[in-house]
Amino acid sequence: MAAENATPLTTEVLVVGGGPVGLMLAGELRLGGAEVTVLERRTGPTTESRASTLHARTAELLDGRGLLGRLGDPPREPRGHFGGIPLDLTLPGPCSGQWKVPQGRTEELLDAWARSLGADVRRGHELHTLTAGEDHVEARASGPDGTVVVRAAYAVACDGEDSTVRRLLAPRFPGHDAGRELLRADVAGIDVPDRRFERLPGGLAVAARRPDGVTRVMVHEFGAAARRRTAAPEFAEVAAAWERVTGERIGAGTPLWVNAFGDASRQLARYRHGRVLYAGDAAHRQMPIGGQALNLGLQDAVNLGWKLAATVRGRAPADLLDTYDTERRAVGLRVLGNIGIQAGLLLGGPEADPLRALLGELIPLEEVRVHLAGMISGLDVRYDMGPDGGHPLCGARLPCLRLLVGDRPSTGFRLLRAGGGVLLDLVGDDRIRAQAAPWADRVRYTAARLDGPRPDGLPDGTDAVLLRPDGHVAWAATAAGAARNGPGEALRRWFGEPGEAGA
Ligand SMILES: Cc1cc2nc3c(=O)[nH]c(=O)nc-3n(C[C@H](O)[C@H](O)[C@H](O)COP(=O)(O)OP(=O)(O)OC[C@H]3O[C@@H](n4cnc5c(N)ncnc54)[C@H](O)[C@@H]3O)c2cc1C
Structure with missing residues (x-):
C-alpha cells in the first residue's frame, strides 16, 4: 500500500x-x-x-513583475490576424505586437x-x-x-x-463541443511554400518554416466534422488531408509533434x-x-x-x-x-467569403484596426470600478508612463513590481499623501513626475492615479478633484478598511 x-x-x-x-x-x-x-x-x-505568443497586455504584466527582461530578446511581430485576415497589432506603448516565446x-x-x-x-x-x-x-x-x-x-x-x-x-x-477541427504537425525534412492562412477550394492550409528547418503545417478541409479523439491523430491522416487540400505530398517528412484542435467553446x-x-x-x-x-x-x-x-x-x-x-x-x-x-x-467554406471580403475592406480603416488590435492584445480590457469610476482612465490599465521618481527614471509598470497597490501622485500634493497614509501597509504612495511629454492615453489634468496590484486604475483625478473627492472610497473598496492589516 x-x-x-x-x-x-x-x-x-x-x-x-x-x-x-x-x-x-x-x-x-x-x-x-x-x-x-x-x-x-x-x-x-x-x-x-x-x-x-505573448500579447502586449501580458508583456506589460510581465514587465510589472520584472519578468519581461528575463525573457531575453524574443522575436516581436506586429503582424497579427483576425480570422486569417491580416491585422497590424501596433498600438501605442513599448510592449505592442506579439512576443514570440x-x-x-x-x-x-x-x-x-x-x-x-x-x-x-x-x-x-x-x-x-x-x-x-x-x-x-x-x-x-x-x-x-x-x-x-x-x-x-x-x-x-x-x-x-x-x-x-x-x-x-x-x-x-x-x-458547445467541437464541430470542426484543425490538424497540425511540426514536420522536419519537407519543403513546402510558406502559407499564411491560405484558403484553397478544398480547405484552409497554413505552413510556416522555422529557422531550424522544421515546418509547422495546419490544415482543415471545408465541411469536415471534428472527430471524437482520445489520442493525437496519426501523421498519415494530416499528410492525406494536406495533399487533398494543397496537392502537395508531405508524408515522407518526419513528424515531430502531431495534434488536432477543435472549435469547442x-x-x-x-x-x-x-x-x-x-x-x-x-x-x-x-x-x-x-x-x-x-x-x-x-x-x-x-x-x-x-x-x-x-x-x-x-x-x-x-x-x-x-x-x-x-x-x-x-x-x-x-x-x-x-x-x-x-x-x-x-x-467556414465559401459561405464565409462575403463576410471575409467585407472585413478585408473594414480592417484597414484605422479605427477598426485599433479596435480589433486592442481586443486581441488585451490592452482594451476595462473593469467596472463602481461609483468612483468617473475619470476616463478608471477601469482601464495604466498606459505606459515614463517617470522620474526623484531623479531616478522609472515607469508606471515598474512601480507595480513590489506587489500591492500604488497611489501615484504626479504633482506631489501633501493632501493626497495624507489621504493614502492609513493604507500605507497595502498601497505604496509614490510621488513622481512625467519624464517627457504626456503620453497617449493619459488624459490632460490627470494628477493622481490609484492602481490596483494588477495595474488597473481604481481611481484618478486632478489635484483639485482629489481635494474634493479623494481616493478614500476607492481605497476602501479595493483594499479594505484601514488599520485592518494583519501584517
Ligand atoms: C495540444 C495543445 C496545443 C495548443 N496550442 C496553442 C497555440 O498554438 N496557441 C495558443 O495560444 N494556445 C495553444 N494552446 C492553449 C494553451 O497551451 C493553453 O491556453 C495554456 O496552456 C493554458 O494554460 P493553463 O495553465 O490554464 O493550462 P495548462 O497549460 O494545460 O496547464 C495545466 C496543468 O495542470 C496539470 N494538471 C492537470 N491535471 C492535473 C492533476 N489532476 N493534478 C496535478 N496537475 C494536473 C497539467 O499537467 C498542466 O501542467 C494549446 C493547448 C493544447 C492542449
Whole structure:
C-alpha cells in the first residue's frame, strides 16, 4: 500500500496545476503574502509545442513583475490576424505586437519566479480527490513518495482544459463541443511554400518554416466534422488531408509533434464556487486562435492573485473575491466571442467569403484596426470600478508612463513590481499623501513626475492615479478633484478598511 503523509500538509491556497496559469497565480499569491502550494503532475515544464505568443497586455504584466527582461530578446511581430485576415497589432506603448516565446520557456520563467518568492511547487504530484467544506478544502494527490493530503483555505483549479477539479466537482460548464477541427504537425525534412492562412477550394492550409528547418503545417478541409479523439491523430491522416487540400505530398517528412484542435467553446457559469476557484483553460475552453488562450489565462491569474491573497490574509473587503468572477468572466465571454467569429471566418467554406471580403475592406480603416488590435492584445480590457469610476482612465490599465521618481527614471509598470497597490501622485500634493497614509501597509504612495511629454492615453489634468496590484486604475483625478473627492472610497473598496492589516 502506498504511504500517506500522516498529518495533512496545510497551506492557505492550494493551486492545482503548475502550467503557466498556475505558476503565474502562485507568484501573484506570494507577492500578496499568501502561503501557496502547487500540485503539478508533470515533472518539468511542457515540452509540447503549444502557445508561442505573448500579447502586449501580458508583456506589460510581465514587465510589472520584472519578468519581461528575463525573457531575453524574443522575436516581436506586429503582424497579427483576425480570422486569417491580416491585422497590424501596433498600438501605442513599448510592449505592442506579439512576443514570440515558446510556452515551455514561459513556464520555466514563471516556475523559477514563483519558487523564488517562496511558492511550494510540488512536481510529480497528481491530484485525485478534492472536497470543499465550510471552512477549508482538502485534496489527495499521488506523489513520488506516496499519497499526499493537503488542507487549505482555498483551492484554485489551474489544471487545464481537461481539468480534474472540474470533473470532480462538476460545476456548470455551458457551451458547445467541437464541430470542426484543425490538424497540425511540426514536420522536419519537407519543403513546402510558406502559407499564411491560405484558403484553397478544398480547405484552409497554413505552413510556416522555422529557422531550424522544421515546418509547422495546419490544415482543415471545408465541411469536415471534428472527430471524437482520445489520442493525437496519426501523421498519415494530416499528410492525406494536406495533399487533398494543397496537392502537395508531405508524408515522407518526419513528424515531430502531431495534434488536432477543435472549435469547442465553453465557459464556466461561475469562476468561483465557495472555496474553489477556476482560472485559465480550466475555466474556459476555446480554440487557440490568434494566440489568445494562454494570454487570457495569465490575465485571469493576475486578476485573482492579489484578491485571493488579501482574502486569506483577512484584509479584503467582503465582496473582493467575487469581483474576480464578474470581471474575468466578462472578459472571457468577449474573447470566446471573438474566437468564435474567427473560427467561422477561418474554417467556414465559401459561405464565409462575403463576410471575409467585407472585413478585408473594414480592417484597414484605422479605427477598426485599433479596435480589433486592442481586443486581441488585451490592452482594451476595462473593469467596472463602481461609483468612483468617473475619470476616463478608471477601469482601464495604466498606459505606459515614463517617470522620474526623484531623479531616478522609472515607469508606471515598474512601480507595480513590489506587489500591492500604488497611489501615484504626479504633482506631489501633501493632501493626497495624507489621504493614502492609513493604507500605507497595502498601497505604496509614490510621488513622481512625467519624464517627457504626456503620453497617449493619459488624459490632460490627470494628477493622481490609484492602481490596483494588477495595474488597473481604481481611481484618478486632478489635484483639485482629489481635494474634493479623494481616493478614500476607492481605497476602501479595493483594499479594505484601514488599520485592518494583519501584517
Ligand atoms: C495540444 C495543445 C496545443 C495548443 N496550442 C496553442 C497555440 O498554438 N496557441 C495558443 O495560444 N494556445 C495553444 N494552446 C492553449 C494553451 O497551451 C493553453 O491556453 C495554456 O496552456 C493554458 O494554460 P493553463 O495553465 O490554464 O493550462 P495548462 O497549460 O494545460 O496547464 C495545466 C496543468 O495542470 C496539470 N494538471 C492537470 N491535471 C492535473 C492533476 N489532476 N493534478 C496535478 N496537475 C494536473 C497539467 O499537467 C498542466 O501542467 C494549446 C493547448 C493544447 C492542449
